[in-house]
Amino acid sequence: MQTDIKAYRPKAAARKEDFWKSLGLPSRGPKLHEALSEGIPYQVYTKLASVSGLENKELARYVVIPPATLQRRAKAGRFSVDEGDRLYRFAEVYKSAIDLFEGDKEQASKWLLHPVRGLGGKRPVEMIATTAGAEAVLDLIGRLEHGVFA
DSSP: OOOOOOOOOOOOOOOHHHHHHHHTOOOSHHHHHHHHHHOOBHHHHHHHHHHHTOOHHHHHHHTTOOHHHHHHHHHHSBOOHHHHHHHHHHHHHHHHHHHHTTTOHHHHHHHHHSOBGGGTTBOGGGGTTSHHHHHHHHHHHHHHHTTOOO
């Protein structure tokens, strides 16, 4: 008698590096510094908007890039160091939110766009424009991952 029992094989979890490779950015270290210094390519912006499910204009608003500047960057093909840094911060927070929700991009995006008690009722995307704000969001994500709510 033969049984047709299939072995359970969990899907391989996407490596953290896969997210960064899909954007075309290094995740950390000297290569990231070099990429930011040279100016992040405009394609990274369009990929980040697509991956996060945001309209181009929405993402530009959250990372504080005025529409006219965005048009100039599209023509030039690269962002300034400061603009690239804000884009990287958004990507880092977005990736951390995806990790918090165990790969569920829809839930991560929903969480980023709604007021959060742990951030004083602010939406996480509102805080990404500054380093201090992004660090507060990342700190909250870390606390939530470890069950520390106070």
